[in-house]
Amino acid sequence: MKFNDLIKKLKGFxxxxxAVLIDPDKFNPELxxxxxxxxxxxxxxxxxxxxxxxxxxxxxxIKKISKIPVILFPGNETQLSKxxxxxxxxxxxxxxxxxxxxxxxxxxxxxxxxxKLGHLPTAYLLINGGATSTTERVTGTLPLDPxxxxxxxxxxxxxxxxxxxxxxxxxxSGAKTSVSAPLIKNIKKEISLPLIVGGGxxxxxxxxxxxxxxxxxxxxxxxxxxxxxxxxxxxxxx
Numbered sequence: 400m401k402f403n404d405l406i407k408k409l410k411g412f413x414x415x416x417x418a419v420l421i422d423p424d425k426f427n428p429e430l431x432x433x434x435x436x437x438x439x440x441x442x443x444x445x446x447x448x449x450x451x452x453x454x455x456x457x458x459x460x461i462k463k464i465s466k467i468p469v470i471l472f473p474g475n476e477t478q479l480s481k482x483x484x485x486x487x488x489x490x491x492x493x494x495x496x497x498x499x500x501x502x503x504x505x506x507x508x509x510x511x512x513x514x515k516l517g518h519l520p521t522a523y524l525l526i527n528g529g530a531t532s533t534t535e536r537v538t539g540t541l542p543l544d545p546x547x548x549x550x551x552x553x554x555x556x557x558x559x560x561x562x563x564x565x566x567x568x569x570x571x572s573g574a575k576t577s578v579s580a581p582l583i584k585n586i587k588k589e590i591s592l593p594l595i596v597g598g599g600x601x602x603x604x605x606x607x608x609x610x611x612x613x614x615x616x617x618x619x620x621x622x623x624x625x626x627x628x629x630x631x632x633x634x635x636x637x
Contacts, residue, residue, distance in 0.1 A: 401468040402485030402517040405441055409519075409565070409593045415610045416440035417637050419630070420472060420597065420620030421461070423452025430627045431465050437634035443472035443487065443618060447533035447572070455480040471516070474537065476507035481514040489523040489567065492554055494540025521565045521595070522558030524551065526582075528574025528599045535571065542571065548582060552589055559590045566590065570598025572621045577605050580612035587613035601629070606636045 409416060419434050420443045421427075434442070442465075444457055458469050458480055471486040473479060479486070488511075491499035511518060525534055527542040535542055543551050555566050566586070568578045577599035587594060596609050597618030609617055622629055 402470065405468050405470070405485070406517075406519055408440065409595075409615055412593070412615060415614060415637060416616040417634060418443050418470075418595075418597075418616055418618045419623060420444075420618050421457065422446040422449075422620065422624070423454055423457040424450050425624050426452065426457050426460065427624070427627060428460065428464060430623055430630070431461050433627055433630050434467060435465050437630050438637045439467055439630075439634070440616070441468040441470050441484075443470050443620075444483070445472035445474055445478050447474040447537045449474070449478065454478045455482055458482045473507075474534075476503050476510065479507060479510050479514060479516070481516070483516065486511065486516045486518040487521045487565075487567070488518040489521050490563070491525065491534075491538055491540060492522045492558055493524040493526070493543045494538055496538050496540050499538050499540070519565055520563050521567050522555070522561075522563040523567045523569060524554055524558075525569050525571060526551065526578050526598075528570030528578075529576045530571065530573050532569075532571025532573065532598075534569070545579060545582060548585060551582065552586055555586045555590050555592075559592050563592065565593045565595060567595040567597070569596075572598065574599030574621075577601075577609065580608045583609060583612035583614055600633075601625075603632045603636060606633045610636055
C-alpha cells in the first residue's frame with residue numbers, strides 16, 4: 400500500500416512532495432538516515448547506467464534503516480527488483496529512440512508483471528540543463544531546448560492525451576540550470592497531470608521557485624551526493 404498511498408498524494412495536489420534520488424553506484428547510508436528526519440516522501444533508486452552498484456542490494460540496504468517508500472527509477476529493464484515498493488515506468492518522449500519509447504518496455508513487461516510491481520506510467524522529458532547528461536549519452540537522444548517552449552508544452556499535452564499518468568521534467572544529472580519556473584507554470588496550465596521536476600536543484604531558493612511554479616514533486620539527487628546536509632535546508636520548503 401505504500402506505493403498506492405504515495406501516488407494518491409501525488410495526484411491529490413494538496414502538498415508538494417520531496418523525493419531523493421539514489422544512484423546505486425553512489426549509495427550513502429548517511430543520506431538515508433537524514434531523509435528519515437527531513438520530510439522525504441520517497442526514495443527513487445536507479446541510474447542511466449550502473450557500473451558497480453546493485454539495485455536490489457541498495458533497496459534492501461535502504462529498507463534496513465528507513466520505512467520511507469522506495470520507488471524504482473530504472474535506466475533500463477535490468478534495473479528492476481521485486482523488493483521495491485513501486486516503479487516509475489518511464490518513456491523518453493523527448494527523444495525519438497524507439498528503444499526508450501517502447502522496445503525496452505516490451506522486454507520489461509513480463510518482469511514487471513511477475514514481480515507484481517505497482518507502476519506509474521510517466522512521460523520523461525529531458526530538458527537541456529546546460530551540460531551533457533548521462534541520459535543523453537546513454538539513450539543517444541538530444542534534450543529539448545528550453546527556448547522551444549511550444550514544443551515542450553505540446554509534448555506534455557501529447558503525453559496526457561496518450562494516457563500517461565504523470566510528467567517528469569528532467570534537466571539531467573549535473574545540470575547547470577534547473578527547469579525554469581516560467582516553463583513549469585506554462586506546462587501546468589495546459590495539463591492536469593502531476594508534474595515531477597528534477598535536475599539542477601541545488602539550493603532552497605531553486606526548490607521554492609519550482610514548487611511555487613506548480614511542481615507536485617521535486618527530485619534531488621546529484622546535489623546531495625556533493626553535500627548531504629543540503630537536504631535539511633531544502634526540506635524546509637515542505
